Amino acid sequence: MKALITGINGQDGSYLAEYLLSIGYEVHGIIRRSSLENAQKLSNLRGIMDRIVLHPCNIEDHLALYKLVNNVKPDECYHLAASSFVSYSFDEEATIISTNFTSTHYLLSCLKELKPDCKFYFAGSSEMFGAAEEAPQDEKHKFNPRSVYGISKVASYYVVKNYRERYGMYACTGLTYNHESPRRDYSFVTRKISVGIAKIYLQQMPKLQLGNIQAVRDWGYAPEYVQAMWRMLHNPQGPKDYVIATGIAHTVQEFLQIAFAVVGLHYTDYIEINPQFFRPSEQIPLIGNASLIQADLEWRAQKPFSEIITEMVQQDIQTLSGQKP
Numbered sequence: 001m002k003a004l005i006t007g008i009n010g011q012d013g014s015y016l017a018e019y020l021l022s023i024g025y026e027v028h029g030i031i032r033r034s035s036l037e038n039a040q041k042l043s044n045l046r047g048i049m050d051r052i053v054l055h056p057c058n059i060e061d062h063l064a065l066y067k068l069v070n071n072v073k074p075d076e077c078y079h080l081a082a083s084s085f086v087s088y089s090f091d092e093e094a095t096i097i098s099t100n101f102t103s104t105h106y107l108l109s110c111l112k113e114l115k116p117d118c119k120f121y122f123a124g125s126s127e128m129f130g131a132a133e134e135a136p137q138d139e140k141h142k143f144n145p146r147s148v149y150g151i152s153k154v155a156s157y158y159v160v161k162n163y164r165e166r167y168g169m170y171a172c173t174g175l176t177y178n179h180e181s182p183r184r185d186y187s188f189v190t191r192k193i194s195v196g197i198a199k200i201y202l203q204q205m206p207k208l209q210l211g212n213i214q215a216v217r218d219w220g221y222a223p224e225y226v227q228a229m230w231r232m233l234h235n236p237q238g239p240k241d242y243v244i245a246t247g248i249a250h251t252v253q254e255f256l257q258i259a260f261a262v263v264g265l266h267y268t269d270y271i272e273i274n275p276q277f278f279r280p281s282e283q284i285p286l287i288g289n290a291s292l293i294q295a296d297l298e299w300r301a302q303k304p305f306s307e308i309i310t311e312m313v314q315q316d317i318q319t320l321s322g323q324k325p
Contacts, residue, residue, distance in 0.1 A: 002026045004074035007081030011183040014044035016226040027052045059103035069110040100152035119233040120171040126286040136289035177245035177288040181222040182315035198316035201263040211277030213252040216285040221303040231297040245288020246301040262313040
């Protein structure tokens with residue numbers, strides 16, 4: 001089997017590549033050309049670089065994608081690349097829409113013409129539910145995005161659905177809730193906390209500035225979530241969309257308590273609340289109901305919340321202290 005992964009050098013892409021290699025796949029990945037010249041951008045792939053094929057390509061360039069798909073002719077395509085910054089100020093609308101929606105449409109159109117039997121997975125997001133009416137949310141819950149990021153994901157969801165229903169393609173969307181690991185991007189609060197604690201522990205910084213620590217999220221473990229993606233493309237029932245989540249709510253404050261305890265410290269001594277980091281909070285928390293994927297595909301989140309956090313903090317301490325991961 002041959003798989004093509006967009007965003008292969010990100011958290012999910014790298015874990016997915018490792019998983020697919022472990023079960024005998026030939027793995028191809030799309031990355032930005034600039035990433036080939038930046039070792040840090042490829043750090044998540046350092047253990048598998050000699051076992052994958054990387055293709056520099058702009059996923060917003062239809063002709064370049066067409067040529068690439070024609071060359072690779074994948075059996076499965078996992079579209080994970082996205083502009084992931086959730087901007088509520090609508091200040092980067094064009095870039096986010098172009099990266100997230102246009103690339104999805106281009107990929108599907110290329111596959112339809114060149115490899116219509118290729119199975120397609122699109123990485124959706126809990127941000128598609130946005131200002132939810134109730135919690136937890138399941139596959140039937142109404143979308144109500146509050147950000148351009150969420151809007152772009154909803155638009156992509158419908159183009160995936162259209163290609164599935166109109167052209168009979170095996171195309172589906174995973175409605176993934178927050179999922180963490182030591183490879184989480186630094187722009188997310190969980191990684192900001194784990195790196196900040198590592199720096200505090202190593203005496204490289206005195207305090208950590210955060211926004212609303214009462215914010216609630218459904219946090220899972222990224223290596224488990226990529227296996228859910230694979231299972232969705234091997235569904236005996238055919239292509240279906242699924243919520244991928246733990247169904248358990250945690251606050252940022254809980255995350256802090258556990259994370260600081262890893263190094264024997266108490267979070268209240270080392271954090272400062274900065275109103276600049278506040279973003280609009282949900283009246284109804286974004287918590288996922290993953291009962292459908294549990295029933296259909298026997299997938300469920302397993303790694304305990306505390307173990308995810310401990311792994312992240314310990315890994316960042318090792319990295320910042322110069323030890324090999």
